[in-house]
Amino acid sequence: MFRLLEESGFTKVRSAVVPGFRFRKGSTQNSAEAFGVKAVMMTALKPE
């Protein structure tokens, strides 16, 4: 997504992991961790 935002023309693309995000079910969380799934905050600007 980060790359797609830059390629679409956005600048100052920033991302940070959302602390504390996890799935309720342990089995889902385990699968998510295996795939490196995480929640992120992304910000970006459309140039003037």
Place this chain on the structure above:
Amino acid sequence: MTDAADAQASLEAELKGEILRMYQEVADRPDGEFHFFHGREAAEQFGYNPEWLDRAPAGAVASFAGVGNPHERSAVQPGETVLDLGSGAGLDAIISSWRTGPDGKVIGVDLNPSMCIKAQAHAASMGTTMECHEGTMEKIPIGDAVADVIISNGVINLSFHKRKVAEEMFRVLKPGGRISITDIVSAKQLSQSIVNDPKLWAS
């Protein structure tokens, strides 16, 4: 269409149905148990101001199904126009409306028209207003250069066409506008069995 295109179209239609079903269920049965945290528990986990959650309509809080707090860095100013992509039951749109004030505007877009009706009713119960349009994030149903800020919370990951979503967000933002989105990303390519399973993808 080719067989591959047919299969993709079929998968996308199935995914759309699963997304509608799942998030409608969160809205209709917020006391239910889902594989993700939702409602006030989730919002507090992501740092939503408890005063916002006390003030917002209980139904909007109970149906919250976000994955973070897009308000943390949205820096919404009075008088601005905010677009909430995937506005659901309206909690994030209502919080944004408090920040834009009466001179600003909040526009929601949701795949599910009944969620738009619900979000607008929640906003009206707070004495505020929001536009809400049924539509997709791959073809946002508003004009060019309308929004100062786009927020979104746990929605873009559901799209098969994320490049198109990014291009559409760029189109509808005013020059100098910004996005503040929270979403799920994967460090590894998801297996084909997950990609081909709308229930898992919608998760």
